[in-house]
Amino acid sequence: MAGSDVTALFRATTAHSPSYFTLGRAAGARAGEIVDFCIPCNPYFPTPDMFDRLGGRLREILTYYPSSADTITAELCRLLDLNPQTVAMGNGSTELITWIDHLLVRESLAVPVPTFGRWTDQPMETGKRVDMMLLPEARGFALEAASFVRFVRSRGSRAAVVCNPNNPDGGLLDRGEVLSLLDQLHDLDLVVVDESFLEFADDGPRTSVAQEAVLRPNVIVLRSLGKNFGLHGVRFGYLVANPQLAGRVRAALPKWNLNSFAETVVFMLGEHRQEYAESLRRVCRDRGDMTARLSGLPGLTVYPSQGNFLYVRLPEGADGALLRDRLLAEHGVLVRECGNKIGSSSRFLRLVVRPEPDVERLVGAMEQVLYGRRVTAPPPAPEPAAARPMLASVPGAAPAAARHAAPALRPAQSFDPPPPRWSRSLPGRWPRSRSCRAPPHPCRRRAWRGRSWARACPWRGGSRSRGCSGPDWPGR
Secondary structure (H helix, E strand, C coil), X not given: CCCCCHHHHHHHCCCCCCCHHHHHHHHHHHHHHCEEECCCCCCCCCCHHHHHHHHHCHHHHHHCCCCCHHHHHHHHHHHHCCCHHHEEEECCHHHHHHHHHHHHCCCXXXXXXXXXXXXXXXXXXXXXXXXXXXCCHHHCCCCCXXXXXXHHHHHCCCEEEEECCCCCCCCCCCHHHHHHHHHHCCCCCEEEEXXXXXXXXXXXXXXXXXXXXXXXXXXXXXXXXXXXHCCHHHCCEXXXXXXXXXXXXXXXXXXXXXXXXXXXXXXXXXXHHHHHHHHHHHHHHHHHHHHHHHHCCCCCEECCCCCCEEEEECCCCCCHHHHHHHHHHHHCEEXXXXXXXXXXXXXXXXXECCCHHHHHHHHHHHHHHHCCCCCCCCCCCCCCCCCCCCCCCCCCCCCHHHHCCCCCCCCCCCCCCCCCCCCCCCCCCCCCCCCCCCCCCHHHHHHHHCCCCCCECCCCCCECCCCCCCCCCCCC
């Protein structure tokens, strides 16, 4: 993508990254080469079969009006075992955040930062005071519930928001901590727990407080569907609250605020519960693998996350905006640089969890841009067993240089093998030089485990099984 003006798009906006479609138009023919580590989508859902079915119905989906929001909400509640009177569905969680601010936030709102930008930007756009508590980098941006309660009291905030897991760092409060926070803030006008990414947590269902929200007069739990289902473009999300709160939001929403794509997907979900659950397990597995892979880059800090993204701090002296631009222009890798997030800086990136081949491309690109060379070893690939030379078992067939050659996995501190010598040690305790760090020769282990001795190797003077094709043991 070198030579394109794609990177200029990032400097034209201050709040969010340019959309994938905007980038695609600027990149032209090479748009399909972009590997997206920016938009936090589920890469394993919908399944290919679901996409085929949606594609087959594309004409009718685009031609006809959707059903009312009440009809679509009722089906979602049937799947999730929720009371429709406690749920309001929106055209994405951002629409719900907008109406929560207009209807329920009176004068001030407290929120830890860095966090999702609409929780700071939306209230400020409507003239509210936003009290922002900076999450400490020294504690890995972890939120301490008691500290947040003290902050709310000290500022006199009338509403509060906690994202769990938080975006961009993926920090998670356990269920007990969230309930304690709700208990202590029971006198506020409103407390919102944004659980948009909770489905990706290791123990997400048991961490949610949605069932408790319906019993409290001032609590809303916000959930996303586009992020979980890998369908950001469909734009659908929902909130759970007691019937009075949910009803106020529901009454303010337009009659047809949900589109036909959203309706079609919701009515398909019941047939694909197993595939959806498996997709979440795969994301959790990929998160651990990706964390380990990125942690091997010198100077890079990867913070613990329970979202489908990782928050990383770049090495000292690295500029995130420049790195973002070069990764995209030179390697076709799109990342989220967090310099425009309140409470963050250009030294931080948010990287979406993706499958291993994409992560290898990301790591290789970051190594080239940051260090100018490969600095970590890629994950080992299984190799076929080497073919045994035809004359390997003939004494004296190999030249002396080949017989004394170092093995493929020779220790980092190389040494010249000592001259052969025989030891009267017990079987299984093989003679080794004192400086040897290599493991016992594999043929020795096989011979001893089989409780039989093979013919002695005429050159080494040690026991070597007839079928052994392993290297000479350097400890000899």
